[in-house]
Amino acid sequence: CTNELDQSPIDPDSFTEKNVFSNVENVKSALAKVYASLVLTGQSGPAGDADIQGIDEGTSQFSRMLFYMNELTTDHAVVGWGDPGLPDLHEMSWSSSNTLTEAMYYRLAQVVSFSNSFIVNATPLNDDVEVQYYIAEARFLRAYAYYNLLDLYGAVPITTTISTELPLQMTRKQVFEFVEGELLDVQNLLKDSGANEYGRVDKVAAWALLSRLYLNAEVYINENKYNECVTFSEKVINSSYIINTIDANSNGTAYDELFLADNDSNGAQNEFIFALNFDGLNSQTYAGTTFLIHASIGGTMDPADFGVNGGWFGLRTTKTLVQKFSSSVTGSDSGGDPIAWSDTRAMFYTDGQNLEITTIANEFTDGYAVTKFKNVDSNGAPGSDATGNFTDTDLPMIRLAEIYLNYAEATVRGGAGSIGTAVDLMNELRERAYGNQSGNIVSGDLDISFIMNERSRELYWEGFRRTDLIRNNQFTESSYLWPFKGGVAQGIGVGKFRDNFPFPTNIILTNPNIEQNNKY
């Protein structure tokens, strides 16, 4: 019976490397996992067989954690739940054992490992031209993961092979250069602008990410790259992607279409350079837009308006975000708090909600609720999951409007762009927001403070805020405060070291090559 000791999987859902990389169709399924590792949480959907262990599976999804780390830590959001490590984020008191900052590190490193394995195993099949594109896309996704590691943690290790050897730590500059080099490389290997199928990236994604990388170069490498930012922003602006102007639900603006259940087909898709695709039936998760929509509902809000079966009584925003829309207020309640705006990007639910927050935990009605994301389509019909649990709404990670703002900011910060073009780009966004030209600006209005506020108005809850505040020296500093910043009701500055998140304690323990970020 000694032969009987050699057992191999007999489960029909288990495959070996040979099975998976046997033909191009299977290779595409393997590529789908590299994408899906940023979108879903495991192989079971919505939960079960998770990719990341040691954290609630629904919490372990990339965009949900990005929201927690880049929005919840700022003036854009608060949450009422007692999930592990969560209250510490808005209070800016996280430690190196924080479950969320730890899981995000694992998630991004795992995307790197998945990509590395994919690239190595798919390479022998690259006489097929489609496989060459797959490999270029995996390299883009790896660079995207590294961009996030660079932004959140800084000096992370770099691996491009599959090896059990513990990787060495790089400097933040080396990580920056790696991301830059990879993107410069793959811009020539990816499909042409608009030539790929929905959900997969093309050249423009590489340019757009370069634009974002260069905009923040001063933070990352202490060196400005605004000229490069302008160059790559221009490439994106001149590509086939366009700002969505189709007001598919005829409510007077084409902005809300970007966050509806049919945003893969209502016109919004033309603005999405890189989006995470969710589907109520085929791609289920307790995160992504399912999280953003359910968690934002509570109080007297009617879940049916959002195409879901109920609220999770979690997310609200602070008055600091609401105040960004002060100039467009068209109505106030008896207490003088705003309840209507002409800027249609001010998507707040105010009925029964207090603008001022006195209690964060378990008190949904403190702080305005946000109605930006919905699981209804342009006709008002709910998404495909009839149970109302899981949403269809895709989530843009890179969309053209951001690049407009990047161009404008890089130009104002001294890059070789044109102020006139920048003003035009801003007005294009604002005309969509106002439904007319009433909100347009002139070149005298265009300064850093305007652009920062405009980024808030255009991109809030899309995962940018912390990065933007750091670039503007406002994240940890006491010069810019919001309710409960630093755990104090009126807000307080915290240590500058919190601009970077810590390496997880367990990584420090397992990989002696890694030195913890200063002061953690």
Next chain:
Amino acid sequence: GIVKDKATDLPIGGVSILIENTNKGTITDFDGNYNLQLDDNDPKNIVISYLGYKTQILAIPLNGRLDVVLEEDVTSLTAVNLTVGYGSMKKDDMTGSADLVTTKDFNPGPVQSPQQLITGKVAGVTVTSGSGAPGDKQNIVIRGVGSLSLSSAPLIVLDGIPLSDSTVGGARDVLNTINPNDVESMVVLKDASATSIYGSRGANGVILITTKRGKNGAFKFSYNTMTSVATPFQKADVLGADEFRQLVTSLTKSADIAKLGSANTDWQDQIYQTAFGQQHDFSALGSFLNTPMRFSVGYSDQDGILKTDNFKRTTASLNLSPSFFEDHLKIEINGRGNYTENFFANRGAISSASDFDPTQSVYDPNSIFDGYYAWTGTNGYQLNLVPTNPVALLNLVSDSAEVRRFIGNTKVDYKLHFFPDVTATLNAGVDMANSNGRKVTSASIPTSDTSFDGSRTEYINESTNTLLDFYLTYQKDFDKHGINLVGGYSFQKFDVDNYNYDSEKEQNGNDFEFIDKNRNTLLSYFGRLNYDFDGKYLLTATLRADASSKLNPDNRWGLFSSFAAAWNIHKESFLEGNQNINELKLRLGYGEVGNVNGLGDYLFLTRYSGSQSTANYQFGSQYYQTYRPNPVNTNLRWEVGRTYNAGIDYAFFNRKISGSLNVYLKETQDLIANTVVDPFTNFGNRIDANIGDMENKGIEFSINWKTVSTETLKVNLGYNIAYNNNQVTRLPDQQFVGGISGGTGNNVQTHIEGAAPFSYLVYQQLYDTNGKPIEGAYVDRDHNGVINDKDKYLYKNPYANVTMGFNTSIQYRSIDFNMVTRASLGNYVYNNVSSSKGYANRLNETSILNNINRGYFTTEFKEMTQSNLLSDHYVENASFFKIDNITLGYTLPKVFEKVKIRLYSSVQNVLTITDYSGIDPEVNLGIDNNLYPRPRTYVFGLNVNF
């Protein structure tokens, strides 16, 4: 003739009377009488033997009547042959620590699983029931937890077949398919020198279960029946309707007060019931055609105190043990088939009943959900995140399964004709289980899903475990030297084949299928040498090579050895014949055992998992199945447990006092734990890896005292106490375990170097001058001005330092009395019911009214934050003393010839003394979260033997 006891002059039943050198014979009845038919050619001597007495060989007198007086053999109790794995041995000759519990010491009462027979009886062995559900899981731990990720459960060997430690879906416990009435004895092997012959699967101790078998002689029959009444007497501590009204009115807003109903509903009364049970067992034992045999059938039917819960079991077993060629060839055939039907009550009702607003009625004529009251929104459907009517949860969800199990083996012992010192043994066995289950949720259950059409999950699980052992035993005495040498081979294969499908309808339709299959094998070579010199000096050495298919070929084989020595001091000349010191044995042992129990299969191979159809990914307009590479560890090795054991077995004053004392140190090395791996170097952030070490050390002491032993009154007292200290001695990364309810993903326990496994990791609560906890105020342990997870500290653990068992049995004429008690000291429990349900905001959270736990009145916490949940205030001392069982029996004066009738009545779960504020301090793994309460059970039973 009649057989009597020399000391008491009372007749002895069950004495074996055998015609010398034949298989012909009989046994005495309860009055000591026997009758034996002789042929003229039969030999003229009979052999009279009985356990615990000196055997006599007497000539048959001419008048045909032979009355016999048997003399108690004080040494013979230690001469009982114990099964020790691949052979048996007299306890006197053993060098390891073994505890024998036989029928007469078993716990009485409505026992559904054999483990319950020995609860509290053996020092260092804890048996904790998972809950109060009938037939529910029994968790056994011997000498503390020995592993972090792998199984800490002992190996259970039933009649020589090591059972698989996994249950099939739909079975409540791995052993509840075995009728406890078929069990003759249980031997607990605790130290590695005793368990190592079982190799890798014996790392956490071994429990050997021997079932009753046939005997030579005329058939005897036995019928046992009992009726039980289980009463729920413990309920979660929540507010009554009036109290609830008062609190809501005083604390919440008018909009919430308006939601108060006019009913007074005790939701817990609605879900619990007084539960009845019955049990019938019949067995026949004797010999037919010269073949000793035993046959039994049993049936039991037990309701749970949670309404709709029920456990039914039908069992049948057959044992044949013929022998041939003047005992040169012995064959033993065991077969037992079991069929259990389980109706699982929906346990969600327990939590829901303590949440649900007591001012609402169970029924609501306007409800669209079969008339059950529900918290509904404007569309008439149930709101999200609100408790569901507990009565609806019980009545509108049906969850049942049938489990069939067959365990059988054939063992052939052949004593070589040409070399009778050598016996060859072949043992082939199979343990097959198969379950069919289904869970159907009615379309009318309260839900927020407007399209809900019911749901149905069905499953078919199969598990097959086959065994083949072959070994040779050489036994020879040379003058004063005794040698017993065993060498052999063992192969086991475990197959699991699970199939299930989910449907989004009450009936079939819209199906999702899942198949889960795996297989692992275990192959071993083993050898054991026992040497004794003059019965005084004993040595045992074992060597076992194990290979598991779970490990990669390079690390697959593990070689484990053990050594032990014992000294029978009482056999030395200076003590021989001393009536005050009947036994004094000193034992020393060391042994190693490998462990991979509970480790997943194929972990050393890179495997890809295909996504289910709900986790596919969209490219263009198509959804693609995704393939994920799974975490891999090519370096997995055997986890190795090493035990050092020193012990003394003693018996004094004509064996009036006897017992044993053991000291042990158990080190687990290369501990396999689910540990962090740098995900840049693997396909996940955790893998099972050999990373740590753990240590258990302790002392065990047991004593049995025959306080009074006269003809009319016998009083026996048994007491055991064990101290165990468990510590993780090496672990590179900290692990967070012990998931709790409240928030999402909170853990309250940790494994960390230097502390006991599952230690609580909590914030240190600050209290005001009145001793009331101050909400949100915790000790800033790292003095950095910020309270975050770095301020948590290690505080206590769920394991008792000291466990005790105390048993009393009294026999006065025809009346017998038995009491079993247990105590556990130093075990702590996290009261999750109080922490997740005892805060003011809960009253009107999520726009409805919720009942709250009375723990609120102690803390008066307003919010449930992460830090409030993890306050050390909720980690409570749960030391306890329990009277598990009191039984009173009465044996009727003889009504019919040869018929013995005993009536008895017993109470289970009689009394608990504890400071713990939750409903029951006995919580497996230490997190009290809506425990299914253990009922108090009254039993009335009847035994008839004829």
